[in-house]
Amino acid sequence: MPLSEQEQRLLDEMERHLMRNDADVVSAPTDGxxxxxxxxxxxxxxxxxxxxxxxxxxxxxxxVVGVIGFVVMLGGVILAVTPTRGIPRGPVDIAPSAAKSRPASSFMDRMNDRWDRRREGQ
Incomplete structure (x- = not known):
């Protein structure tokens, strides 16, 4: 079942908020x-x-062969899980100009306001 326009807008807004404020969750480790x-x-x-x-x-x-095999297995596991130095990536910045033009209220404040308006309308 497809999302309504309001639900789609809300989902897009939540994604933008996540990308803007919680980039460490979305991106790879920032130390490279x-x-x-x-x-x-x-x-x-x-x-x-x-x-x-x-x-x-x-x-x-x-x-001796068994011990050497175990050491080789241990070395393979260490090699597989050791991170390597790569291109350092900074936090993801989605639409920085759009973020500055928004009001100062937080995402949760806007969600609470919407919830209150919805509850008052019933």
Whole structure:
């Protein structure tokens, strides 16, 4: 069921408010550190190779091979989850001129006013 015009406007306003005031929720980490897909793939491959070595070490009772397999698995997990230095991204700024031309009332104040007007109309 499609949204009415009023509901669509309200949704758009909520999205703009979220993008403007809560950019840290919407954007990636601002310190420039992000997960690399290449590292995730390499880490996954290392985990699989280490798992194979661990299974071979257990099945042949060669403890050294099993320990090496475990260390390789651990290294793969660390490689996969370690963020890499990327292009630093700042907070998302949507329509800065529109934000300055709006009244000083907060989003929640406007929502409360709308709620009160709706309740008075009933």
């Amino acid at each position: 550190r992000t997960l690399s897909y290449r590292n995730i793939v390499y880490g996954t491959i290392l985990v699989l190779v280490g798992l194979g070595a661990l299974i071979v070490g257990v099945s042949t009772q060669l403890i």
